[in-house]
Amino acid sequence: MKRIGLIVLAAFIGGAAAIGGYKLLEPKTAQLSFQDQQKVLFASNSKISSAGAVDFVEAAAAVSPAVVHIRTSYSGGSGESSPMDMFDEFFGGGGRRMQRAPRAASGSGVILTPDGYIVTNNHVVENADKIEVVLSDRRKVSAKVIGKDPNTDLALIKVDATDLPVVKMGNSDNVQIGEWVLAVGFPLDLQTTVTAGIVSAKARSIGILARTQDQPTQQEYDEYQRTGKLPTRTNSSIESFIQTDAAINPGNSGGALVNANGELIGINAAIASQTGTNVGYGFAIPINLAKKILDDFRKFGTVKRGYIGVMFAPLDADQAEKFQIKENTGLYVTDVVPSSGAAAAGLQKGDIIKKVEGAVIYDSPDLQEKIGRLSPGDKVQLTYLRDGSEKNATITLKGDNTGGVSTKTASTGKATGASIGKLGASFAPAPAALKAKYGVKNGVVVTDIQEGKVFDSIDIPKGMLITTVNGKPVNSIKDVEDALPSSKNGMTTISGVGPNGNYTFSF
Incomplete structure (x- = not known):
């Protein structure tokens, strides 16, 4: 007990010194990258081997206060699935898709700065109407999304709080197979939980982000119109997971994977399991990849991604x-x-x-x-x-x-379907194969949705096949534009079909 007390006291003194230094330099650090801010916060830390000591007490004490519980709520099904839903075998269920988004869910997050920037998984906060963060002192604070990216399954959220504990970022390039690591999070709705294991593999791709979605992009439709064949789907996801046998379960998503020195080396993202619980295969996003994505979120609200071609x-x-x-x-x-x-x-x-x-x-x-x-x-x-x-x-x-x-076909970029200002959406003509799948003779597919516009506010899902607008069949973007003015009593009615059944929306 005496030893633990000394460890906690040392951690408290070190934390207070770091926060005091941060407050003195706060106006300047606000303009720094997350990595440069870390250098200010942890400037006095001595350098130790990333493998650290076999005793995990200090690492757990340093990290646990900065790993938070994230609770999300939903108004109803949006028709979209997260990477975890698309690959139910990673959580059990024999490959069945969820029919509706859950009314409530939870995950984990890691505090990056004392003023409330928190990293988590995209699938933890995607489509959530409300995001609540439970801090280590049991306070509940609301969070807003700064940026999210399904291609890496990362998200950055922000809470209105100060003087928060922070996890030190490590260097995932230095991680070695066989190295001891800790997973910290809130699995199965338990309170802060720390598990230990080793790094089993690096640069692991498991296909969980390469979604097998039905909705093609605008460019794929262009290819279909030219050739009459549906082109192979492009895989624009980035999977290079750190694999670990540290116990990771549902609820750990977005939590910390740290080395024995208490340095953040990964963001826990997925498990491979037929039962839905840990069987020894957990996967985390390397922190060196996350650093760039998170800085882009804070600067631009989205990812500025470069391509070789x-x-x-x-x-x-x-x-x-x-x-x-x-x-x-x-x-x-x-x-x-x-x-x-x-x-x-x-x-x-x-x-x-x-x-x-x-x-x-x-x-x-x-x-x-x-x-x-x-x-x-x-x-x-x-x-x-x-x-x-x-x-x-x-x-x-x-x-x-x-x-x-x-790994299969060249990406031709983002969907660029014509934007309908009133709806805040982009469309593309539906190919025969997709219409046959749903048993309809006409339709256009929603290829993109603008945040805050009509389609977004009434939860029309991306990928929905729209068959009529104001009662008129639509087969092209022009058909949609022509049908919009024919609304009755000022109401616009959209009908269509998607993976979860038929839809009718009026607004």
Whole structure:
């Protein structure tokens, strides 16, 4: 007891000193990145091996006060699913989809700054009408979303509070397989819970963010209209998880994965389980990827993502045989997006990407995570093989509208369907396959929804197939525009169908 008392006292004194320093420099630190703010907050910390000591008492005492319980509530089903819902096998249920969003749910979050910035998972706060944060002192405070990104399953929220405890960020690049780690969060609606395990693997992709959604993008519809065939869906998600056998359960999502030195190395995001509870496979988003995403949220409210502009397939023995090549490691370039950074740097179909910034590439997460930390305009050096010779290329990353990185097909950017100002939505003509699926003869699909506009406020889901507007069948964006003025008594009526059944909305 005496030892624990000394540890708690030391943690209190260190925390008070850090907060005091932060308050003195607060006007300046508000303009710093999260990582630079951390340097101010933890400037006096001595440097220890990231593996730390086998005794986890100090790490648990340092981290637990800054891991919070997040409670969310929902007014009703929105028709959208989170990554966790889309892959129910990770939480049991035999692959069944949830029919409606839950009326209440909970998760975890990690405090990054004393003035209330908190990182969590996108799926913890997605579609929530109300977000409530329970702090370590049992206070309840409301939170607002600063930014969220389904492609990395990260979100940044903010509470109106000061002098909050903070977790120190570590360096996930230094994490080693076999290293001891702690998972801290609020699993199964329990209070703060700390579990221990080791790092089982790094750069793990489990497909949970590569959603098997029915709704195609505008570009995929354009491709369908040109070719008559539905193109292969683009995977724009970034999965490079730290895998751990530390017990992670539902409710741990958004919580902290820390090393034995008490440094944040990952944000817990998913489990692989047929039962819905821990069986030894937990996954966390590396903090080095999260740093860039979180800074973008605070600066822009969204992610400014840079792209190389290549299609590629990870190589193994089977893929090498398919492509009739001898190399069985690296990323085989299957195509290069025109006008992309890769095209400008001279990359060609058949090149094999072997290194990024000097680091050897074995699988797609190795490349995607490193590119995910960069922004449009940043430069990255790739090393690749062409005709048996090793070459280097410096690529300037382009923005979302110029092509991306995909393990199957080149990304052609965000949906750009015509925006209907009154509705705050974008649409694309529905392909025959989708209409046949729902047994309808006409329709347009909602490809994007603007926050705060009509569709958003009445919970019309993205991906819904709209069949009529004010009673008139619609097959194109022009049909929607033409039908809007024909509303009766000032009311607009939208009818359609989606994964959860038929919909009719009037406003």
